Amino acid sequence: MKKKCRICSGKIISILNFKKVALSGSFLKRENITKEKKYKLSAGVCEKCKHFQIENLVNPKKLFSHYIWETGVSKKNIELIIDLLKNLKLRYKLNNKSKVFEIASNDGVLLKEAKKKYNCNVLGIDPAKNLLKIAKKNNINTLIDFFSFKCSKKIIKEFGKFDFCIARNVIAHTPNPNDIFKGAENLLSSKGIFIVEVPHLENIFRDNQYDNIFHEHVGFHSVQSIKDLCSKNSLRLINVEKVDSQGGSIRCFITKKNRKMKINKNLDLMIIQEKKIGLFKLKTWFEFSKRVEKHKTFLNEYLKKLKKNNNKISAYGASGKGQALLQICDIGKYLDKIYDKSKLKQGLYTPGSHIKIVDPQKISIKNTDYLLLLSWNLAKEIANQESVFIKKGGKLVVPFPMPHVFK
Ligand SMILES: [Zn+2]
Structure with a gap:
C-alpha cells in the first residue's frame, strides 16, 4: 500500500526514484559488509497540501537507536x-x-x-x-x-x-x-x-x-x-x-x-x-527531477575525467547526505578514502559504497589531489582546517549547485 502524506494524509504523487540504497547512517564494520541490507528510496509531493516527502518508511528504531552524528x-x-x-x-x-x-x-x-x-x-x-x-x-x-x-x-x-x-x-x-x-x-x-x-x-x-x-x-x-x-x-x-x-x-x-x-x-x-x-506546483517538481538527473550525470563525468588524468580522489565528511550522494550517483568507485573527524566513524566503512573512513589528520598531498566535500555545507570550516593541503596544491570540490573547485 502506498504511504499517505505525513502532514495531511493526502495522496502522494511520485517525483524521484533512486531505487534501492543502504541506510545513510549505517556505517559498517568490515565483517558486516556482506550482510548489508538495501531499501527502496523514492520521493514525491502530496496532491493536497504539496508537502515534499519520501515515500518509503523504515522503522525509526532501526535508524536512530544507534546514531553516530554528534x-x-x-x-x-x-x-x-x-x-x-x-x-x-x-x-x-x-x-x-x-x-x-x-x-x-x-x-x-x-x-x-x-x-x-x-x-x-x-x-x-x-x-x-x-x-x-x-x-x-x-x-x-x-x-x-x-x-x-x-x-x-x-x-x-x-x-x-x-x-x-x-x-x-x-x-x-x-x-x-x-x-x-x-x-x-x-x-x-x-x-x-x-x-x-x-x-x-x-x-x-x-x-x-x-x-x-x-x-x-x-x-x-x-x-x-x-x-x-x-x-x-x-x-x-x-x-x-x-x-x-x-x-x-x-x-x-x-x-x-x-x-x-x-x-x-x-x-x-x-x-x-x-x-x-x-x-x-507539480510541474516544477517534475522539472526538478530532470535537473537531478542532469546533475548526477555531470558529477559522474567530472570525477571520471579527474581520475582519467591520474588524480587521486578522496572525500571529506561521512555525513548522512554524503552517503546518499555516493549511492544515488554511484561515485564511490572514484574514491580512495573518506575522511571524517568523528572518532565514532573512523575505522568503519561507508554504507552502500564500502569505503574506509579515516582520520583527516592523514590527509596529505602525497595521497590526495582532490577532496570531494560530502559535508559541502561546512566548506569554509574544512578549507580553514585543510589550509596546508590547499597551499600545497590540493583542491576541494563542492558538488552543488554544480560540481566546482572551492575558492
Ligand atoms: Zn499533505
Whole structure:
C-alpha cells in the first residue's frame, strides 16, 4: 500500500526514484559488509497540501537507536547553538528561571550551553543510547526515547511544563510530525516558545540538494508546511528566520494558539517567495527531477575525467547526505578514502559504497589531489582546517549547485 502524506494524509504523487540504497547512517564494520541490507528510496509531493516527502518508511528504531552524528563535532554547529540561545534571551527572555526542553538532544551540547551560560533548568530526550554516555559526561539529564504526545504527558507528570521546547534538525526525520507538534503544545507553559529548525525546502529545490533525500529525512519543509503543522495542532507560527545551517535552514518560533503575540511580517513574505519559485506546483517538481538527473550525470563525468588524468580522489565528511550522494550517483568507485573527524566513524566503512573512513589528520598531498566535500555545507570550516593541503596544491570540490573547485 502506498504511504499517505505525513502532514495531511493526502495522496502522494511520485517525483524521484533512486531505487534501492543502504541506510545513510549505517556505517559498517568490515565483517558486516556482506550482510548489508538495501531499501527502496523514492520521493514525491502530496496532491493536497504539496508537502515534499519520501515515500518509503523504515522503522525509526532501526535508524536512530544507534546514531553516530554528534552535534558537538562541528564548530559551526556550536556557533549556531550560541546564536539561538542569545536570540532567545533577547527576544523571549530566556533566563535563570527558564525551563528548557530539547527534543533529540543528541550529545547534550545545546543544553550544556543553556545551563552554563544562562543557568537554565534543562532536560533532553533522545532515542540514541550510544549518545547517552556523552550527554552524561556533559552533565545533562537525558531521557532515552522518541518524543511524542504520549511521552509529553509522562514528562509533565515528573518535571512539569517547560518555557522553551527546542527541536533542531529532528522534525524532518519523523514519520509523524503532528505527534511531535501536539506533544510540544502540551509540554509548553502558557507563555512558552517552541523552536523548530529544519533544512529549508527552498534551498533543496533551488540548489539541487537531492543528497538531502534519504531514509532518515522523511519530509522536506517549507515555511508553509510548518504553518500547516501549527494550525493542525493548536499552535501559531509567529516568526521565521533563515539560518546558515545544513545548506540553508529555517528557524521557526511558535507559540500556543491563544497567545496573542505579534506575527512577524517576514513570515508572509517568505511564503509568497516559496509560491513564486513553484514549491507548491507539480510541474516544477517534475522539472526538478530532470535537473537531478542532469546533475548526477555531470558529477559522474567530472570525477571520471579527474581520475582519467591520474588524480587521486578522496572525500571529506561521512555525513548522512554524503552517503546518499555516493549511492544515488554511484561515485564511490572514484574514491580512495573518506575522511571524517568523528572518532565514532573512523575505522568503519561507508554504507552502500564500502569505503574506509579515516582520520583527516592523514590527509596529505602525497595521497590526495582532490577532496570531494560530502559535508559541502561546512566548506569554509574544512578549507580553514585543510589550509596546508590547499597551499600545497590540493583542491576541494563542492558538488552543488554544480560540481566546482572551492575558492
Ligand atoms: Zn499533505
